[in-house]
Amino acid sequence: MDAAILSILPPRDGLPLEPSSLSQIRNVAILGSTGSIGRAALDVLSHHSDSLRLVAISCSKQLELLEQQVSAFKPQYAFALDSYSHEVRKWAQKYQADDGITRRSDSHENLLRLMESQEVDTVVAAIVGIAGLDSALAAARTGKRLALANKESLVVSGALMIQAARASGAEILPVDSEHSAIFQALQAGTHPKQVKRVILTASGGPLRDWPLDQLSTATVENALSHPTWKMGRKITVDSATMMNKALEVIEAKWLFDLTLDQICVVVHPQSIIHSMVEFCDGSVIAQMSPPDMRLPIQYALTYPERLPGPIPCMDWTQTMQLDWKPADLERYPALELGFEVVQKSGSCGAVLNAANEAAVQLFLDQKIKLTDITNICRDVLNHHNYSANPTLQELKDLDQWGRNEVHRWTLSQC
Ligand code: MG
Numbered sequence: 001m002d003a004a005i006l007s008i009l010p011p012r013d014g015l016p017l018e019p020s021s022l023s024q025i026r027n028v029a030i031l032g033s034t035g036s037i038g039r040a041a042l043d044v045l046s047h048h049s050d051s052l053r054l055v056a057i058s059c060s061k062q063l064e065l066l067e068q069q070v071s072a073f074k075p076q077y078a079f080a081l082d083s084y085s086h087e088v089r090k091w092a093q094k095y096q097a098d099d100g101i102t103r104r105s106d107s108h109e110n111l112l113r114l115m116e117s118q119e120v121d122t123v124v125a126a127i128v129g130i131a132g133l134d135s136a137l138a139a140a141r142t143g144k145r146l147a148l149a150n151k152e153s154l155v156v157s158g159a160l161m162i163q164a165a166r167a168s169g170a171e172i173l174p175v176d177s178e179h180s181a182i183f184q185a186l187q188a189g190t191h192p193k194q195v196k197r198v199i200l201t202a203s204g205g206p207l208r209d210w211p212l213d214q215l216s217t218a219t220v221e222n223a224l225s226h227p228t229w230k231m232g233r234k235i236t237v238d239s240a241t242m243m244n245k246a247l248e249v250i251e252a253k254w255l256f257d258l259t260l261d262q263i264c265v266v267v268h269p270q271s272i273i274h275s276m277v278e279f280c281d282g283s284v285i286a287q288m289s290p291p292d293m294r295l296p297i298q299y300a301l302t303y304p305e306r307l308p309g310p311i312p313c314m315d316w317t318q319t320m321q322l323d324w325k326p327a328d329l330e331r332y333p334a335l336e337l338g339f340e341v342v343q344k345s346g347s348c349g350a351v352l353n354a355a356n357e358a359a360v361q362l363f364l365d366q367k368i369k370l371t372d373i374t375n376i377c378r379d380v381l382n383h384h385n386y387s388a389n390p391t392l393q394e395l396k397d398l399d400q401w402g403r404n405e406v407h408r409w410t411l412s413q414c
Pocket of ligand 1: 178
């Protein structure tokens with residue numbers, strides 16, 4: 001930004017003159033550090049080690065990679081949380097007398113205790129699925145900054161998460177690229193009445209140009225060949241069915257306190273515009289950048305400041321085309337489920353998420369067709385015992401019920 005433009009901006013007291021480090025050191029825990037978001041978060045931290053101090057990492061059972069991360073980053077704590085894994089138990093016993101630098105543990109309780117302590121002020125919640133709920137909720141209850149990649153926490157228990165964050169003063173900052181884009185665009189006008197709607201962009205997934213009548217024949221390999229984003233297996237299948245966008249519609253409702261008619265989805269194949277906000281005066285503010293998750297991760301950690309980082313910039317010397325088109329509900333019936341859950345809320349998010357997680361696993365195990373996933377979710381959602389204000393325990397029970405129902409559904413088809 002040139003000096004003439006800077007001179008018309010109000011002074012920002014407390015910010016460093018040179019944007020090379022943050023004005024405040026953050027003590028960071030990365031939960032799910034061996035997954036794609038966790039690894040990207042570690043890369044961001046490695047570029048800002050003077051401002052972002054790594055306190056803890058956790059994985060499910062990828063012990064080899066976890067130990068490589070321990071060697072490279074020397075955090076105070078490392079957790080492996082798959083309590084069913086014999087290797088994890090052996091690993092925790094081996095390191096019971098810690099190495100003097102990093103304490104290892106396989107205890108969920110120890111992790112939750114750390115979330116509640118003053119040793120950590122910033123949590124990157126990147127555990128996939130409902131497994132990440134308790135730790136995200138603990139961070140929200142104890143006034144942390146929560147860099148939230150685990151959208152399931154909001155889909156399953158958005159009301160409880162937002163209530164907890166409001167009571168404790170926790171900040172929930174989105175890591176999901178679409179919600180980060182909306183959050184950044186909202187800096188242009190934050191009064192709720194100024195926002196007409198948000199426009200979530202969707203790549204359309206790897207099967208967006210397939211003939212409709214062939215979608216049911218898509219193999220696991222077809223569904224995992226995402227054209228623009230490199231992501232984990234579960235979210236890539238969700239992208240192929242557009243269930244990912246359905247979950248993001250629900251996530252947007254909770255993060256930004258939106259009503260059904262304030263959320264719309266468009267297909268934007270290039271994944272350069274990550275989402276947009278349309279304001280009451282007709283202005284649309286879009287956030288653009290190459291598809292790289294390190295940008296939303298870094299922004300969630302450095303907000304309200306911005307730092308140069310490892311993320312490549314746009315190449316403005318190249319001709320580029322940006323396209324968008326309405327999302328086709330015939331091709332992507334899962335999207336409708338997201339809007340339905342926003343409308344009905346209550347227990348619906350927990351049931352949809354559980355049914356989807358279980359069905360995606362069955363698809364990855366080649367036991368059902370890709371198009372079965374949405375049909376199963378619709379069926380399980382339709383016949384669950386709806387509750388308008390479920391407790392956390394009720395949501396967890398419904399999660400288990402939803403998974404059991406999916407297996408019952410598949411058995412009934414045999
Ligand atoms: Mg996303």
